[in-house]
């Protein structure tokens with residue numbers, strides 16, 4: 001290739017890039033009548049889920065029979081939390097961050113990103129957490145860098161670290177400061193949610209009415225997911241909370257169905273972080 005043709009080729013690439021760059025904003029500025037991402041991203045379970053967002057895969061994951069229904073035998077007392085803190089800081093904080101918000105120094109290169117476990121563990125069952133800590137993410141549907149700890153940490157140590165993660169998320173203990181990363185804060189959570197809903201409306205994934213409904217019900221649904229009898233994954237726990245709210249008359253069945261539907265569309269569009 002001589003100098004002139006390679007220059008022309010380069011110019012072509014630049015023009016192409018410029019065209020892509022300008023096409024994008026006008027695409028997103030106009031709300032589509034229907035989401036493009038929600039319909040055609042694999043709705044079936046099993047193979048092929050590897051392409052789905054990490055959050056999506058986690059929410060719909062089925063807890064294997066070996067783990068389902070398991071309850072923690074280790075009380076979250078001071079001794080357990082102290083042991084958990086030590087394990088967490090040494091083994092988990094590089095990825096999940098000191099405060100368990102998924103923002104440790106090793107998080108940047110990971111896709112799917114480390115989960116904000118300080119927050120999600122408030123809503124997840126003992127059985128789900130113990131399964132995930134034991135088996136890690138090297139399998140369908142996760143395909144993530146999450147480490148399998150069953151060969152490294154004995155069962156009690158795994159429960160200790162789960163106790164600790166829940167305690168930093170609930171504000172019961174302050175996170176150690178070693179690796180870096182933010183602590184869980186309801187304020188930043190609220191700001192993030194508002195940003196997600198704005199983006200959802202802008203990209204046509206949800207309507208403004210749906211964003212308003214989601215914002216109105218979100219905290220109630222989430223607090224219904226925190227309970228003493230914790231078992232199940234994210235999806236099970238959300239459905240439990242919604243049914244309970246319908247049963248006690250706090251919300252209607254229509255609102256529950258709408259919430260679930262909005263929630264799934266936000267997940268599928270990978271807007272939920």
Ligand code: HEC
Nearest residue numbers: 058091092095112113114115120132137142144145146147
């Ligand atoms: C090499 C990075 C890395 C390390 C180290 C690591 N994790 Fe993870 N972890 C991840 C990633 C990435 C995910 C998200 C994808 C997934 O769920 O598999 C995750 C997910 C999880 C989940 C599921 C949370 C949810 O919301 O579904 C739990 C629980 C968890 N990790 C706990 C731990 C604990 C406890 C430790 C330390 C004993 C640890 N992790 C160490 C990368 C890591």
